[in-house]
Amino acid sequence: xxxxxxxxxxxxxxPATAEDVARLAGVSRSAVSRTFTEGASVSEATRQRVVExxxxxxYRPNLMARSLMTNRSFMVGVAVSHLDNQFYPEVVEQLxxxxxxIGYRVLLFITxxxxxxxxxxxxxxxxxxxALILASSSLSSALAEECRQGGxxxxxxxxxxxxxxxxxxxxxNTHGAAMAADFLWAAGHRRFGFIAGIEExxxxxxxxxxxxxxxxxxxxxxPMRACGHFTFDGAMAATRQLLSAPTPPEALFCTNDHMxxxxxxxxxxxxxxxxxxxxxxxxxxxxxxAAWPGFQLTTYSQPVAHMVARTVGLVKxxxxxxxxxxxxxxxxxxxxxxxxARRPATGIVRTPEGQEIWRRA
Amino acid sequence: xxxxxxxxxxxxxxPATAEDVARLAGVSRSAVSRTFTEGASVSEATRQRVVExxxxxxYRPNLMARSLMTNRSFMVGVAVSHLDNQFYPEVVEQLxxxxxxIGYRVLLFITxxxxxxxxxxxxxxxxxxxALILASSSLSSALAEECRQGGxxxxxxxxxxxxxxxxxxxxxNTHGAAMAADFLWAAGHRRFGFIAGIEExxxxxxxxxxxxxxxxxxxxxxPMRACGHFTFDGAMAATRQLLSAPTPPEALFCTNDHMxxxxxxxxxxxxxxxxxxxxxxxxxxxxxxAAWPGFQLTTYSQPVAHMVARTVGLVKxxxxxxxxxxxxxxxxxxxxxxxxARRPATGIVRTPEGQEIWRRA
DNA sequence: TTGAAAGCGCTAACAA
DNA sequence: TTGTTAGCGCTTTCAA
Numbered sequence: 001x002x003x004x005x006x007x008x009x010x011x012x013x014x015p016a017t018a019e020d021v022a023r024l025a026g027v028s029r030s031a032v033s034r035t036f037t038e039g040a041s042v043s044e045a046t047r048q049r050v051v052e053x054x055x056x057x058x059y060r061p062n063l064m065a066r067s068l069m070t071n072r073s074f075m076v077g078v079a080v081s082h083l084d085n086q087f088y089p090e091v092v093e094q095l096x097x098x099x100x101x102i103g104y105r106v107l108l109f110i111t112x113x114x115x116x117x118x119x120x121x122x123x124x125x126x127x128x129x130x131a132l133i134l135a136s137s138s139l140s141s142a143l144a145e146e147c148r149q150g151g152x153x154x155x156x157x158x159x160x161x162x163x164x165x166x167x168x169x170x171x172x173n174t175h176g177a178a179m180a181a182d183f184l185w186a187a188g189h190r191r192f193g194f195i196a197g198i199e200e201x202x203x204x205x206x207x208x209x210x211x212x213x214x215x216x217x218x219x220x221x222x223p224m225r226a227c228g229h230f231t232f233d234g235a236m237a238a239t240r241q242l243l244s245a246p247t248p249p250e251a252l253f254c255t256n257d258h259m260x261x262x263x264x265x266x267x268x269x270x271x272x273x274x275x276x277x278x279x280x281x282x283x284x285x286x287x288x289x290a291a292w293p294g295f296q297l298t299t300y301s302q303p304v305a306h307m308v309a310r311t312v313g314l315v316k317x318x319x320x321x322x323x324x325x326x327x328x329x330x331x332x333x334x335x336x337x338x339x340x341a342r343r344p345a346t347g348i349v350r351t352p353e354g355q356e357i358w359r360r361a
Numbered sequence: 362x363x364x365x366x367x368x369x370x371x372x373x374x375x376p377a378t379a380e381d382v383a384r385l386a387g388v389s390r391s392a393v394s395r396t397f398t399e400g401a402s403v404s405e406a407t408r409q410r411v412v413e414x415x416x417x418x419x420y421r422p423n424l425m426a427r428s429l430m431t432n433r434s435f436m437v438g439v440a441v442s443h444l445d446n447q448f449y450p451e452v453v454e455q456l457x458x459x460x461x462x463i464g465y466r467v468l469l470f471i472t473x474x475x476x477x478x479x480x481x482x483x484x485x486x487x488x489x490x491x492a493l494i495l496a497s498s499s500l501s502s503a504l505a506e507e508c509r510q511g512g513x514x515x516x517x518x519x520x521x522x523x524x525x526x527x528x529x530x531x532x533x534n535t536h537g538a539a540m541a542a543d544f545l546w547a548a549g550h551r552r553f554g555f556i557a558g559i560e561e562x563x564x565x566x567x568x569x570x571x572x573x574x575x576x577x578x579x580x581x582x583x584p585m586r587a588c589g590h591f592t593f594d595g596a597m598a599a600t601r602q603l604l605s606a607p608t609p610p611e612a613l614f615c616t617n618d619h620m621x622x623x624x625x626x627x628x629x630x631x632x633x634x635x636x637x638x639x640x641x642x643x644x645x646x647x648x649x650x651a652a653w654p655g656f657q658l659t660t661y662s663q664p665v666a667h668m669v670a671r672t673v674g675l676v677k678x679x680x681x682x683x684x685x686x687x688x689x690x691x692x693x694x695x696x697x698x699x700x701x702a703r704r705p706a707t708g709i710v711r712t713p714e715g716q717e718i719w720r721r722a
Numbered sequence: 723t724t725g726a727a728a729g730c731g732c733t734a735a736c737a738a
Numbered sequence: 739t740t741g742t743t744a745g746c747g748c749t750t751t752c753a754a
Contacts, residue, residue, distance in 0.1 A: 015511045017747055028725045033749055043723060058507055063487045064425045064434060065747035068730040073425060075468070075488070083454040084649065089444035092453075096471045105488065106469045107436070110457045126424045127436070127466065146419055150376045232649075261653075269654035288445065288593075292622075293630035294655055378731055389741045394733060404739055426731035429746040 016057035025053035036061050067128060076315065077129035079109040079121065079137045085230070085258035086287035087302070091135055091157065094308040102316065104130065111137045113198070113230075118143050125152060131315045133157055136203070153318030157311055158302070160202045160328055167318075169311045169329045171284075173203060176300035177210030177253065179335045180282045183298075183358050184251040185218045186344035189280060192223035193242040193249030195259055197230040204230070207255045207284060224249050228259040235259030239266040243273075250280065251341065257283040257290050257299055264295055264340060280341035286333070296339035307331045334358075377418035386414035397422050428489060437676060438490035440470040440482065440498045446591070446619035447648035448663070452496055452518065455669040463677065465491065472498045474559065474591075479504050486513060492676045494518055497564070514679030518672055519663070521563045521689055528679075530672045530690045532645075534564060537661035538571030538614065540696045541643045544659075544719050545612040546579045547705035550641060553584035554603040554610030556620050558591040565591070568616045568645060585610050589620040596620030600627040604634070611641065612702065618644040618651050618660055625656055625701060641702035647694070657700035668692045695719075 018032040025032070027046055034040035035050040042050075053059075067073040076099055080088050096106045107129055111117045118140050124132070125147070132147060135157040139147075144166055147154045156168035184192065194211060197204035215223060226242050228235030235254065239262065242249055252267075254260035260283030267273040267281065275281045276296070283290060286301035310329050317323075337348050337356040347358050379393040386393070388407055395401035396411040403411075414420075428434040437460050441449050457467045470485055472478045479501050485493065486508070493508060496518040500508075505527055508515045517529035545553065555572060558565035576584060587603050589596030596615065600623065603610055613628075615621035621644030628634040628642065636642045637657070644651060647662035671690050678684075698709050698717040708719050 018749095019747075029748080030725060030750080031723090033747095034724090037749080041723060046724080058510075060483065060487050062429075062489055062747055064428045064489050065730090066749070067425045068423075068429070068732085068747080069749040071730085078469075083444075083450035089450040092469070093444040093471055096469055100471075105485075108439075108453070108457055108467045108469045110454055110461075122421070124466075126421050128423055128425050149419070265654045289650075293626045379733095380731075390732080391734085391741060392739090395740090398733080402739060407740080423731055426746090427733070429731080429748085430733040432746085 015062075016054075016059040018059070018061070020057055021050060021053045021059045024057060025049040071128075073128045073130055074104050075107045075127065075129045076104050077109060077121075077124045077127070077132045078106045078135065079111050079117065079124070079133070080135040081111050081113040081137050083110065085232075085256070086261075086289050087158075087256065087258065087285050087304075088135060090287065090304050091308065094304050095133065095135075095311070098308050098312045099315070102312065104315075113137075125150065130319060131155065133311060133315070134159065136201070153315065155311055155314050155318075157307070158203060165327060167314055167327050167329075169307050169314065169331065170203070171300075171302035171307065172330050172332050173206035173284075174210035174213075176284055176333055176335070177207040177255075178214035179300055179358070179360070180253045180284070181211045181214035181218070181220075182360055183335055183337075183344060183347075184253070184280055184282060184341065185215070185220065186347060186361075187251075187280065187342040188344075189251035189342070190220060191247065191250045192220065193252040194223040194225045195235055195238045195242070195252065195254040195263065196225065196227045197255040197259070199227060201230075204255045211253050223253075228254065228262070230256060230259065232258060232262045235262035236266050239263040240270065243267065243271050243279075252279065252281045254281065254283050257285040257287045257297060259283070260297055260299065260340075261289060261295060264297065275340040276342060282341050286336050290336075291338070298336065298338045298341040300335050301333035303331060303333055376423075377415075377420040379420070379422070381418055382411060382414045382420045385418060386410040432489075434489045434491055435465050436468045436488060436490045437465045438470060438482075438485045438488070438493045439467045439496065440472050440478070440485070440494070441496040442472050442474040442498050444471065446593075446617070447622075447650050448519075448617065448619065448646045448665075449496060451648065451665050452669065455665050456494065456496075456672070459669050459673045460676070463673065465676075474498075486511065491680060492516065494672060494676070495520065497562070514676065516672055516675050516679075518668070519564060521567075526688055528675055528688050528690070530668050530675065530692065531564070532661075532663035532668065533691050533693050534567035534645075535571035535574075537645055537663075537694055537696070538568040538616075539575035540661055540719070540721070541614045541645070542572045542575035542579070542581075543721055544696055544698075544705060544708075545614070545641055545643060545702065546576070546581065547708060547722075548612075548641065548703040549705075550612035550703070551581060552608065552611045553581060554613040555584040555586045556596055556599045556603070556613065556615040556624065557586065557588045558616040558620070560588060562591075565616045572614050584614075589615065589623070591617060591620065593619060593623045596623035597627050600624040601631065604628065604632050604640075613640065613642045615642065615644050618646040618648045618658060620644070621658055621660065621701075622650060622656060625658065636701040637703060643702050647697050651697075651699070659697065659699045659702040661696050662694035664692060664694055 018029050021032045022029045034042045035047050131153045136159045138161050160168040226238035228238040264275050273279040283297050283299035286299045290297035334357040337358050379390050382393045383390045395403045396408050492514045497520045499522050521529040587599035589599040625636050634640040644658050644660035647660045651658035695718040
């Protein structure tokens with residue numbers, strides 16, 4: 001490098017501070033602060049001059065500095081295990097939107113289903129997030145207790161942790177899975193298969209229990225079972241395993257859509273079965289792809305927007321100190337009837353939105 | 362509520378500060394600070410006592426406070442337009458992972474393709490993020506200039522903004538689209554259709570130019586054209602429009618996979634066409650779903666991990682002050698050959714990973 | 723309504 | 739290696 005770059009006046013200039021603005025406007029720092037604080041008492045005259053000076057200097061209040069005094073960072077930590085299925089991206093998008101609407105931003109953590117995520121969350125807490133939302137990730141009771149002590153509300157999403165008594169928002173796993181069983185039974189199926197998600201997750205366990213209990217009530221045989229670990233490849237393998245059995249199942253319930261879609265793919269491409277005809281497949285979530293013409297997946301819906309709204313409500317309550325007694329918030333869904341599973345003779349009704357859902361007799 | 366909840370000693374206790382730790386350990390605040398600062402000089406003895414005291418008090422350094430002195434928040438703002446296609450969730454996941462590996466966290470912004478996102482980004486800058494990554498979102502040159510002045514590096518991802526001279530990382534749009542054209546030409550097609558994304562986006566424009574220029578070189582007729590706006594529904598409509606023409610195209614190039622998948626769905630379910638036989642469809646991105654048995658989408662790949670690695674590299678350089686001359690970083694991909702488009706007689710080779718790709722003669 | 727002053731929790735010069 | 743001191747940019751009493 002032969003020549004020294006000229007130091008243009010604009011280069012490297014540090015962002016304007018409240019002090020700078022105050023000086024230019026000929027007022028005190030406090031006046032500047034008040035101008036940028038909702039509902040503080042400033043005369044219209046000074047407010048005017050401050051705003052003008054701020055604009056001239058392109059002043060932006062430093063939220064980090066503010067948080068030091070207010071103890072509010074206006075950030076919410078969101079931990080999610082993966083973004084490679086269809087459900088969680090929608091959850092994250094909704095969280096970002098709905099938290100954004102009340103002035104909060106999402107600090108994202110992707111845990112990769114790591115069970116040992118305490119270190120990650122520990123780090124997250126250094127950022128002094130105002131709340132922690134755990135979407136399908138859990139934390140140790142020790143850390144949960146620390147959060148409680150530290151005044152950081154923790155809310156679980158689509159996953160519950162009975163031991164911790166941590167507030168949680170989830171779909172109606174038991175009911176949804178039971179509906180799936182009842183629906184398949186009503187369609188005349190008698191030989192069932194079940195594909196589990198992650199064995200340890202409350203979500204998978206509850207859906208399994210709901211499914212099996214309902215089958216038992218009907219007097220059905222125990223379903224065949226395989227584990228798909230909530231992954232696409234895992235579900236493909238699980239489907240192969242079930243469909244290769246000497247007497248394969250006539251109907252398959254998968255604990256989420258991501259796996260149900262994998263099951264459809266395998267059934268079609270490897271076993272030449274048409275879902276809805278030779279094999280019935282039911283999922284859980286009602287992700288966008290489930291409605292694509294090529295899948296037409298019958299599935300129990302999790303209304304993400306509602307679930308997120310409830311979650312954000314819990315965040316607000318917790319931040320406002322409104323202690324809310326109810327710990328687990330269960331959000332009802334519907335069994336959306338499409339073409340991937342045989343239709344029962346009765347019980348299918350059409351909603352005003354034009355969707356078909358199934359109601360028990 | 363009849364009884365007042367007992368104030369347990371642990372409840373509402375504010376998190377421990379460096380001061381608290383110092384007092385308990387019998388050292389100064391600086392000693393505590395140094396203990397938690399990489400490569401600071403502390404004797405093993407004091408370090409020991411500090412760590413112990415910190416553990417006892419469950420001390421966690423407050424990164425907000427630290428950032429006030431260091432001017433480093435260890436947060437990177439990531440603005441992404443949507444999470445409802447297949448590409449961006451993967452990008453966000455990679456960004457989170459790779460930034461996480463160098464100690465940075467993602468502060469997420471979802472812009473919903475809002476062209477007027479300056480207010481959003483303006484707000485983001487209040488958080489004093491150390492860098493800003495714009496994935497398929499652009500910002501005004503005014504704000505870009507402000508960022509530069511404020512010392513916040515801005516990097517565009519999968520989207521370029523020639524006017525701003527903002528550093529950008531993108532796939533090889535021109536080359537990829539030309540490859541798609543050459544591939545379809547080599548397969549013997551002569552009547553082409555093109556589905557655009559968002560008209561204003563550099564991504565869509567470059568892919569359109571690359572595709573059309575290549576066709577022109579072959580002496581082909583101008584392709585029929587429709588706009589899918591990068592959305593699934595938009596692409597379905599666009600496909601219907603093209604396939605309903607009196608002389609519909611034999612081959613369709615879509616500017617991303619999300620739209621190509623929509624095209625496959627419509628071609629199959631509404632026109633009874635089998636992609637790869639009666640109609641060839643080529644996409645761009647190579648998202649995970651493209652490889653599903655039911656789609657087998659031929660597409661030009663964008664190696665997300667590589668692209669993100671380059672992006673993170675730019676962030677590091679910018680933060681280290683290593684000014685990097687090259688402004689647009691173009692990452693090469695491959696034309697992944699699957700079954701959604703007719704195969705040319707020559708040029709298909711198998712990679713060591715077992716994937717088929719196409720090389721021009 | 724306004725400004726002065728104290729302080730949020732931390733780091734970084736500077737002496738010791 | 740350590741402690742003291744002076745801030746980082748902001749909010750918030752407290753008097754005026």
